[in-house]
Amino acid sequence: MRAARTGSLVGSAALVVLLAALAAATGLSPVGWAVGLVCAAVVVAVEVRGLSRYAHARGPADMITLTRAILTCGVAALVAESFLRTPPVGAIVALTVPALALDAVDGWVARRTRTASLFGAWFDGEVDAFLMLVLSVGVVRSAGAWVLAIGGVRYAFGLAGRGLPWLRAPLPPRYWRKVVTATAGIVLAAAVAGVAPSAVTEAALAVVLALLAESFGRDVLWLWSRRAATRALAAPGDGHAARDRLERALVRARPVAYEPGEFVGQESFMGAEEILALAARAGIGRGTSVLDLCCGVAGPGRLITRALGCTYLGVDSSAAAVTIARERAGEDGCRFEVAAVPPVPVGAFDVVLLFETLLAFPDKEALLREVSASLPPGGRFAFTVEEGAPLTRAERSSMPRSDTVWPVPLPELLGCLERVGLRVTWQEERSHAHRAVAHALARAFADDAPHITAHLGRRALDDLVTSHRLWGEWLQAGRIRKFAFVTEKTP
Numbered sequence: 001m002r003a004a005r006t007g008s009l010v011g012s013a014a015l016v017v018l019l020a021a022l023a024a025a026t027g028l029s030p031v032g033w034a035v036g037l038v039c040a041a042v043v044v045a046v047e048v049r050g051l052s053r054y055a056h057a058r059g060p061a062d063m064i065t066l067t068r069a070i071l072t073c074g075v076a077a078l079v080a081e082s083f084l085r086t087p088p089v090g091a092i093v094a095l096t097v098p099a100l101a102l103d104a105v106d107g108w109v110a111r112r113t114r115t116a117s118l119f120g121a122w123f124d125g126e127v128d129a130f131l132m133l134v135l136s137v138g139v140v141r142s143a144g145a146w147v148l149a150i151g152g153v154r155y156a157f158g159l160a161g162r163g164l165p166w167l168r169a170p171l172p173p174r175y176w177r178k179v180v181t182a183t184a185g186i187v188l189a190a191a192v193a194g195v196a197p198s199a200v201t202e203a204a205l206a207v208v209l210a211l212l213a214e215s216f217g218r219d220v221l222w223l224w225s226r227r228a229a230t231r232a233l234a235a236p237g238d239g240h241a242a243r244d245r246l247e248r249a250l251v252r253a254r255p256v257a258y259e260p261g262e263f264v265g266q267e268s269f270m271g272a273e274e275i276l277a278l279a280a281r282a283g284i285g286r287g288t289s290v291l292d293l294c295c296g297v298a299g300p301g302r303l304i305t306r307a308l309g310c311t312y313l314g315v316d317s318s319a320a321a322v323t324i325a326r327e328r329a330g331e332d333g334c335r336f337e338v339a340a341v342p343p344v345p346v347g348a349f350d351v352v353l354l355f356e357t358l359l360a361f362p363d364k365e366a367l368l369r370e371v372s373a374s375l376p377p378g379g380r381f382a383f384t385v386e387e388g389a390p391l392t393r394a395e396r397s398s399m400p401r402s403d404t405v406w407p408v409p410l411p412e413l414l415g416c417l418e419r420v421g422l423r424v425t426w427q428e429e430r431s432h433a434h435r436a437v438a439h440a441l442a443r444a445f446a447d448d449a450p451h452i453t454a455h456l457g458r459r460a461l462d463d464l465v466t467s468h469r470l471w472g473e474w475l476q477a478g479r480i481r482k483f484a485f486v487t488e489k490t491p
């Protein structure tokens, strides 16, 4: 957090220097200064809150995005000036052009430096929206108040999401959305600069508004059609104390359930050898860039990073799990972020992993589509999956936390993979080995009942034993089959 504050202080200082330069070059009234400084305070607050929410350390790409935000604060100060005197158009354009152009640079830097992150994607979107709002205020005097709809639409969407949670669900990446945002920025900048006759400018602004309405409208319809799945998705949660208690409660039982040397802090039925073999099949080696979705406390992730020398980003919706993962990783060179997936960070990863958690996603195609979109052609996605028909009502009532249990029939999974452009290169059934671990875990939990009950209570112990016995039985009976897959993104 100290690094975050230092970065913010540097950013604020840069803005003061920028405002002083603008004051010297074009003159800046107290109103201009006040607007610039208030905007900077808001930017810093929003960024620091985002850094903490995603538990993210600022990378080089984030510094570029912060620079865009600072330039936008400068534009805001000048736009405020334009209501008091002749608009300083040259200075506005001089700041707007790099603020727009750098939008193409931060994503590129994130991919090149292998520091792409969910925080980066989120902050970039916030800065785009801020710039759009400031520029639309800048053209109100020449084009009329209706242009505020261009800068306001993203904020209206955010506000609506406060009352309608399904609107807050992550959207799949769409290239067209980027095209519309870039077009809006360019047209607004041209309108501020007054480069075209006013009739042409107003027509272009109207087209931009129509494009935004179409783009947002399409997103809203998509979110509406998925609202049932959104309700069922795991929400990002904290529960620090609960996760910590769980780790302490199971610290003795878990290791004894695995063969010697096979326990590495995984929260799953996979053993160390299986984890490493799957990673190697996915082509992970020195320098490979790996994204581990739903990493938990990252037992598998830390093992793979240590053994194979890859670069690693683990993402989990539980801040508590990420804190534990980070503590355990120490100097291992792993990065972590707190976020619910989807979305999936785009573009900078050779391999995406999803171990032992596809089960928790009711809408598998939406997630797989995101994973596929995040990979370059030839990139690999390695995962494990629980195969079988959806649970019956009776099975649901016997399985604790059955709201996170969504098996998928194999033909349906294979169809999904093909539709999203992921070609299966390797698959292996793991039912036998996982059944043994499920049984062994159920036994180990029952044997350590006093210790687990002391930390979690009797009910939680019963649930743990019941669920692991059921998994063991289902795997034995073939009701559920476990598979490991490696897939490759098709060109």
Ligand SMILES: C[S@@+](CC[C@H](N)C(=O)[O-])C[C@H]1O[C@@H](n2cnc3c(N)ncnc32)[C@H](O)[C@@H]1O
Residues within 6 Å of the ligand: 233, 234, 265, 266, 267, 268, 293, 294, 295, 296, 297, 298, 299, 300, 315, 316, 317, 318, 321, 339, 340, 341, 342, 354, 355, 356, 357, 360
């Ligand atoms: C069974 S653990 C698996 C952890 C790890 N992959 C392993 O094999 O040891 C599942 C993890 O997924 C996380 N999780 C569940 N739904 C998620 C979501 N939508 N986004 C991010 N993390 C999620 C949970 O917080 C939990 O830490």
